[in-house]
Amino acid sequence: MSKKEDGMNGKHKISRRDFVKTSSSLAAGGLLLGSLPVGAGAYAGGTATLKIALVGCGGRGTGAARQALSTGDGVQLVAMADAFRDRLDESFETLNKVFDDEPEKLNVPEEHKFVGFDAYKNAIELADVVILATPPGFRPDHFEAAIQADKHVFMEKPLATDAPGVRKIMEAGKMADQKGLNVVVGLQRHYQNSYREVINRINDGAVGDIVSGQVYWNSDGVWVRERQPHQNEMEFQMRNWYYFTWLCGDHIMEQHIHNIDVANWFIGEYPESAQGMGGREVRTGSNHGQIFDHHFVEFTYPSGAVIASQCRHQPNTMSRVAEFFQGTKGTIDTSGDRGILKSWDGETLYDHNADTDPNPYQQEHDELFAAIRNGDHINDTEYGAKSTLTALMGRMATYSGEVINWEDALNSPKSLMPEKYGWEETPPVVPNEDGKYPVPVPGKTEVIA
Template identity: 30%
Template structure:
């Protein structure tokens, strides 16, 4: 399989014939493999052929039933359905153009690395890691991707939506004046009921409930709350300098949601550059009030933006972006289209650094809350704590 080649000459780039771009012809279908055949993989998988004209040619998973059901759904040949702890590596080393990673966050760094080393483009779900060493591994993979001319796209839906892009542009040009205060929250119910069954292997139960598993998902502030924390970082074009916080976990015994060890609420104060203070809170206690929101306030007005909802600016430069945005689905579709087009055009896209910055911001908040003290960005970055999980990875 020929890949696009660049030759540096005369201070610029010489681009070889279109026929050399990923396949026999430039317009041939991009072939992708999906690692992770759970709910997310099956949800986003159809977008690749439907909206980007790509072909799903391989699958990998550690749960045989999930793998077989997804293989039938996408009509993948049985010889290209890889099962077990090394399935992701087998898929990455097989004949295809790109790897789509939709597994628990804990596994992302090694799976991204394997795909990049195999010369494959990577589309990966957010967040990218559960700890600081994992984030640094992703940065190293991003560097390698650039060297190899490969796309590494992390699927943040807000950044792919035009209304949020315009909102950020208006904010940065000064429509609310200098930002002084931020209010960021992620209020929702538990993401799913306990998926374990009597007699189930405990490791499999953890994987199925990874959203509520501290080690596999990074806790809710990393695994889910990153949506709004990333948006705050994007508006402010910065990461916090320090944070202090608290939080905890309620008693779920006797309910359908008694799974995992992740907390279900956080309260964190972040201090950003230029004197911006941001109050962050999150909970997964009840669906009776749900909202994902980022607000920033200045003397000229406020930006008020909601994931999947209202996006506007109030005050002197009032602007209504939308009453309701299809952030989750359309944002993912836009990212899929961008990903496949970057491969077809031979123009690699890489948003790993900004994604890691937001991931690390979540880890800073988690560390401050767990320890209930002030933690600086520099202290957090020096952390060598690695989350360790021992699982069979073959069920």
């Protein structure tokens, strides 16, 4: 693939106005209905039922299905797919309770409940809209299959766990444009009023050019699922997926991508390099797989802006999930969902009141289904893929201790995914005789080649 063809190399500095135009998920100004393929525009302005398939029935997938089914009338869940039958059943039971007074919204007979690594293929065939919420390592294959089958897509972030996956996502995203298919990515800050109001004011020059910033996802951490006696290695890693890089990408990608994405969005560029440090100090048990419990990265952008990025999973430490930026004329504070802009002399330029704002998780589905109905066109794939790559650059930097450049990261041939999927197959990483997994070591671990 040449640099020209892949669409992500070369110039990754664009004007802020163009960046906002392409990355904003407002449904206005999309393709004309007359230019859409028959399948993509079949529901525009109509009352036909949109059939939904859920691929990945964990907590986030169940939540996304609930939000999709809450977009109004004329939506119906018709198929479900997961690697594990118990997860699928739990999800179905939860949704059944939520929509107890609207039973017509769930029409998933037994023969439309699919289990296993290839279950997504069957579910996709039955739907008009596909929700992709499995562990992110599987996202590239699932997204490609959905677009090839002419389906609209909602997919959770991050969009891949390695560079080959990012490239596959980008190619499928181009195909979605060609087919007029709508794609929404679960970077919900793009659908949150406070962030939309702030980006409008940045674009109008309220704080000048952003020259620096600090972005955070510091918390106690997330769930851990201990190994059970009956599990083989593949099942254990699939159940405990958050702690294996091939499945999760590490928490700098799985969670902190939200804040990194905001930096890209507000600056209007993608970083040209990253360098940082990280490791495991608290979360060191065998059930914690191989990922780090803290990362610190400096991202340098073509304009010269530098973003200090930190994420941490360590109990009893400072918790903070927010973004702060400094511009040539003022500052930005997004903490508490407020969106506060101030001039350097202390004058408050804007202070967003989020009390009556819609839920951004619901808003992204509302806009997706409205776009399908109205013949508009949303495609979040490009900024979702590029923010995924940015977070991947950060992980590469902390794992290796090296300076990682954008083009090198993008073009890395290093794949983390197994060659074959199956319960009896060997995962890409396995424990040693002491039950410990290989953990990246800065100065020794290779992340590009």
